[in-house]
Amino acid sequence: MIYWIIIAFILDLLIGDPYNWPHPIKLIGNFISWFQDKFTQEKTEQEKYRWGILLWVITVFGSGFITYCLLRVSFRIHPFIGIACYIYLAYTTLATRSLSLEGKKVYQKLVNDSLDNARKQVAMIVGRDTNELSKEEITKATIETVAENTSDGVIAPLLCLFLGGPTLAMMYKAVNTLDSMVGYVTPKYRAIGWFSAKMDDIWNFIPARLTWLYLLGATKILHLNTSNAWKVGKTDCRNHKSPNSGYPEAVVAGALGIQLGGTHFYHGVEIYKPTIGVSLRSARPKDILTANKLLYTTAILSLCVFSVIAIIINNYFL
Numbered sequence: 001m002i003y004w005i006i007i008a009f010i011l012d013l014l015i016g017d018p019y020n021w022p023h024p025i026k027l028i029g030n031f032i033s034w035f036q037d038k039f040t041q042e043k044t045e046q047e048k049y050r051w052g053i054l055l056w057v058i059t060v061f062g063s064g065f066i067t068y069c070l071l072r073v074s075f076r077i078h079p080f081i082g083i084a085c086y087i088y089l090a091y092t093t094l095a096t097r098s099l100s101l102e103g104k105k106v107y108q109k110l111v112n113d114s115l116d117n118a119r120k121q122v123a124m125i126v127g128r129d130t131n132e133l134s135k136e137e138i139t140k141a142t143i144e145t146v147a148e149n150t151s152d153g154v155i156a157p158l159l160c161l162f163l164g165g166p167t168l169a170m171m172y173k174a175v176n177t178l179d180s181m182v183g184y185v186t187p188k189y190r191a192i193g194w195f196s197a198k199m200d201d202i203w204n205f206i207p208a209r210l211t212w213l214y215l216l217g218a219t220k221i222l223h224l225n226t227s228n229a230w231k232v233g234k235t236d237c238r239n240h241k242s243p244n245s246g247y248p249e250a251v252v253a254g255a256l257g258i259q260l261g262g263t264h265f266y267h268g269v270e271i272y273k274p275t276i277g278v279s280l281r282s283a284r285p286k287d288i289l290t291a292n293k294l295l296y297t298t299a300i301l302s303l304c305v306f307s308v309i310a311i312i313i314n315n316y317f318l
Contacts, residue, residue: 002310004083009303010091013296024092028063028177036061036182040192048191056178063174068167089166093173095153096299099146100292106142110135110285115203127184129265139283144260146291147215147252148245152176154299155214156207162306167280175203177192186267201243208244210297214305215251218297226292229254232297239274241260246276252294253277256287301306 017023032055040051075082103124109118115135122138123130125145133141156176160169161178179200181192212233219229232254233247239261240246246261253260256282263272 001086001165002162002314004087004109005090005158005195006039006049006303006307008087008161009094009096009158009299011087011091012094012096012098013299014097016101017095024063024067024089025173025177028059028174029181031062032059032178036192045191049194052182052192053195054188054193055182056175056199059178060171060174060199064167064171067170071166090161090169093157093161093166093169094223095149095157096295099149099153100295103142103146103288105293106138107285107288110138110288122179127180127266129268135285139285139287140258140260142232142288142299143252143256143258143283143291144249146288146295147248147260149245150215150295150298151204151208151211151248154295155211155302158299158302158306159210162310172203177198184266185271186269188267204244208247210302212247214298214302215248215255215294217301218294219251219255221297221301222290222293222296224255225257226255228257228280236276239276241271241273250276252291255294256283256290257281258283258287 032220035055035058040048040055043051070089071082071085074085106118106125109121115138118135118138119130119133122133122141126141128141130138130141153176157169157172160172175196177197178193182189183197183200184190184193185197216229216233217224219226229251233251236250236253237247238247249260253276257277259275259277259279261273261276263270265271
């Protein structure tokens, strides 16, 4: 199974997530939207807390159960079909190439297009309001997204694949999708998304800290400012409203010598966020490309480490 995960990882690097392909995460997102429209529109604040818990349980465990059944059925039909299903489902939980492509799209808009179009492009990958963002703020928002999702979109699902295969990885993606869709502290989502946000914090606790470690290794491999990445990564990793997001963002901010974070508007509501890093210089669009290099290097480094550990455990302990 280790080799199946490696194949899935390579597929993700090669083809990413083509928009016209069927994708389980899209189905999960559609279900979350349908559930909200169907069951939570006319509920009181207190009722929404309970429905939010139910939404999380059904989405996460339902995703795991369906994935498990698909794997069981496919392996019973034929081993090759089962392997293909395993690899495809594993591949859909990873987002290295798609994340880097989204970052590159913003970079291209900043360099070759208008500021308004760059704002529209970054709005595709961030939750904050983007209508008034400056060029530097767009750059920082993109870098923050790439850094944070190095953990959420790559390291965490990859760890889940090695621990529990596509079933656990798909459950994780459901957790992460719920947080990205309803896990806000704004009045609209505060009640329905409270439980999803808390559970996302729990599920990402270990992956975020592993990402911190792998990112430090990546800064060394890429000959970036490793000493500053270590310093900022150690001192500012908790300068975030999320208990996890600050870990990857702090290392990236230190490696680039820029300052991330700060207060922004989300759905028209001003949300205070502490700053991360010391501004040694202004953020430039090409920093997005460096963040992408960190993403790829960290992903490959983590795959190598997880694979070696899995092979050692399989050969000597099982």
